[in-house]
Amino acid sequence: TYDVTDVDRSLSSEKSILYIGNLSWQPNMNGLNWFVDHVWSKIKQQEPDAVLNIVGSGEVETSFDSIEGINMLGYVEDLNELYQTHRAFIVPLLEGSGIRIKILEAFNHGIPVVSTRLACDTIGAEHGNELLIADAAEEFSHCVLNLLQSDKANESISARAKAFLKKHYSLSSRCDEYQGVLNLTHSVEF
Numbered sequence: 001t002y003d004v005t006d007v008d009r010s011l012s013s014e015k016s017i018l019y020i021g022n023l024s025w026q027p028n029m030n031g032l033n034w035f036v037d038h039v040w041s042k043i044k045q046q047e048p049d050a051v052l053n054i055v056g057s058g059e060v061e062t063s064f065d066s067i068e069g070i071n072m073l074g075y076v077e078d079l080n081e082l083y084q085t086h087r088a089f090i091v092p093l094l095e096g097s098g099i100r101i102k103i104l105e106a107f108n109h110g111i112p113v114v115s116t117r118l119a120c121d122t123i124g125a126e127h128g129n130e131l132l133i134a135d136a137a138e139e140f141s142h143c144v145l146n147l148l149q150s151d152k153a154n155e156s157i158s159a160r161a162k163a164f165l166k167k168h169y170s171l172s173s174r175c176d177e178y179q180g181v182l183n184l185t186h187s188v189e190f
Contacts, residue, residue, distance in 0.1 A: 024058025083109035
């Protein structure tokens with residue numbers, strides 16, 4: 001459950017993309033390598049000023065610092081400012097399982113998400129509504145570029161993601177759900 005915050009996010013004019021993840025977890029690195037190898041150049045062709053900031057702790061075999069527009073920030077204690085100053089949050093996960101808390105965190109901070117289907121399949125959010133889903137490099141770059149270039153798309157996806165989080169993952173929505181279960185079990189006669 002989430003204590004959904006009412007963060008007033010002002011849309012940055014900077015063409016910045018945020019990635020957050022444990023860089024010593026191999027599925028994260030595999031997805032990030034895929035993004036850098038197959039998606040990043042497509043974004044840079046359309047948006048030469050685009051910047052990708054990579055946040056995460058862990059031993060990294062590959063540093064992307066030598067690639068134009070990519071910054072390895074390492075571990076960052078307070079992520080709030082980063083969430084507020086980026087136009088898109090990416091989750092290019094190609095393997096692994098479980099609920100991606102980082103997607104819900106991005107929803108909570110009002111930053112729109114571009115994710116692979118695998119990364120968001122347990123959350124219940126829909127492509128084009130609460131986030132953008134893409135599994136192919138061309139598709140992924142198109143989704144990121146949409147968020148970098150269109151204030152309207154950025155703001156509407158952000159608002160719908162926040163509403164989705166409140167409806168499905170907030171503490172009050174979970175309490176209502178549990179209350180419904182308790183009422184149901186209480187009304188069953190044995």
